[in-house]
Amino acid sequence: MNIDRYKILISNLPVRQQCFTTKRTTWLKAENEIAWLKQLNDNLFGDKSTLTISRQDVFDTKEPRELIIKTIYWGYIAGMRGNHFINILKHIDAIENALLTLRQKSITTSIDFHELTATFKNVAGLGLSTYSKLLYFFKVSFNDNPCLILDQRLIDVFANKTYSNFQQLGNIRYDNAEKKYLDFLQLSRQVASNLETEGENIELFLFTFGNNLKTTKISETKISNMWNGYCPESLLKGKTVRMRLNQHDFFESEETGLQIGIVPGVQAIILNFRGKGKFRATQTFGDEIENGEILSPQNSDRPPFNNPTTAFGESEEIENYIATIQ
Numbered sequence: 001m002n003i004d005r006y007k008i009l010i011s012n013l014p015v016r017q018q019c020f021t022t023k024r025t026t027w028l029k030a031e032n033e034i035a036w037l038k039q040l041n042d043n044l045f046g047d048k049s050t051l052t053i054s055r056q057d058v059f060d061t062k063e064p065r066e067l068i069i070k071t072i073y074w075g076y077i078a079g080m081r082g083n084h085f086i087n088i089l090k091h092i093d094a095i096e097n098a099l100l101t102l103r104q105k106s107i108t109t110s111i112d113f114h115e116l117t118a119t120f121k122n123v124a125g126l127g128l129s130t131y132s133k134l135l136y137f138f139k140v141s142f143n144d145n146p147c148l149i150l151d152q153r154l155i156d157v158f159a160n161k162t163y164s165n166f167q168q169l170g171n172i173r174y175d176n177a178e179k180k181y182l183d184f185l186q187l188s189r190q191v192a193s194n195l196e197t198e199g200e201n202i203e204l205f206l207f208t209f210g211n212n213l214k215t216t217k218i219s220e221t222k223i224s225n226m227w228n229g230y231c232p233e234s235l236l237k238g239k240t241v242r243m244r245l246n247q248h249d250f251f252e253s254e255e256t257g258l259q260i261g262i263v264p265g266v267q268a269i270i271l272n273f274r275g276k277g278k279f280r281a282t283q284t285f286g287d288e289i290e291n292g293e294i295l296s297p298q299n300s301d302r303p304p305f306n307n308p309t310t311a312f313g314e315s316e317e318i319e320n321y322i323a324t325i326q
Contacts, residue, residue: 003163003205004195005320006213010205011197012299012310018204019054022077027085034089040069055200058137064096067137075133075149084125091123095134102140110182113142117178128178136200145185148203150177157210158184165191209324222315225295227268229287232295233258233322236315243286247278251286258322260286261298261305268293269306270318272325297321 003010024045031038044066045051053074061067072085079085088095098119102108120126128150135147155177158169166187172180188199195202223235231253234241243251243260250259250271257274268290294311295318312318 001163003165003191005316006205007195008297008310008312008317009321009324010195010201012297013201013204015200015204016056017054019052020074020077021050021052022073023050026079030086030089033086037089040066064100065092068092068096068134071133071137080125087124088126094119095123099134099138103138108140108142110143113182128181142182142185145189146199148185148188148199150181150184154206154210157206160211162211223318225312225318227260227290227293227295229290231256231258232270232318236319244279245284246275247280250275262293263304265291266293267296267306269296269298270321271305272298274325
């Protein structure tokens with residue numbers, strides 16, 4: 001399968017808003033051994049027992065040590081195995097200095113990467129999954145290829161050879177992934193450039209959907225990207241199903257629960273979540289008032305739900321998008 005078929009979905013993923021929540025109790029053991037961590041956690045958690053961190057929160061962090069801690073809290077919400085976290089904290093100065101040195105360099109090459117990995121080999125528990133996160137959030141590049149996160153989940157996607165774009169990583173395993181990391185960065189940059197998006201969008205797509213997309217097509221039916229008031233999902237199956245206005249002012253398919261939000265005369269935005277069949281008492285159907293709006297994907301959690309403006313092109317793009325809606 002070619003990853004290009006998911007171009008619109010990939011380009012509109014809310015990468016920087018991806019967030020995770022960790023409990024302070026998860027890190028108490030480390031607090032008891034590392035004096036400065038308690039004060040940092042006091043500042044981060046305040047009087048709350050949990051902390052929710054998004055990618056953007058980590059990128060917005062100015063102080064390097066805090067950035068490292070936030071990266072780990074974001075990436076390991078349930079804690080790290082064994083004493084890995086405590087061991088990393090005991091080597092925090094060396095880790096911080098190595099990352100800052102790389103970030104400040106105008107040109108970083110494969111040699112710099114190999115020197116870095118040699119340094120990190122002395123820190124038990126600081127493997128590729130962890131230090132690739134740190135390189136990503138410190139905005140380090142090698143050979144002009146921005147660093148991305150490479151963990152077991154992505155390695156499994158490449159090993160399954162699901163996407164033809166990443167065939168050259170087909171024999172990757174965790175024990176050889178470090179040697180292939182720079183190839184992964186170069187390949188991801190090429191794929192991202194072809195899709196007119198960013199490498200981090202590729203990474204999040206593979207993490208979220210990589211091994212969870214069924215390639216079987218809904219049908220051979222092709223539909224227009226102009227909404228005619230009927231359910232696009234049902235039309236792809238060769239069926240004509242009306243869409244009725246629900247209590248949230250969305251048109252909802254009476255059969256599939258697919259929802260469409262309307263910008264009259266402009267866009268018919270297919271929402272990325274299904275309705276619950278809670279319709280208005282007074283029946284209003286989409287085919288009674290349609291004005292040829294262009295079918296578009298939801299790329300924002302706030303009205304009008306499609307900002308910046310993006311529209312579907314081919315029928316296959318609509319089909320692939322609908323296939324991801326739960």
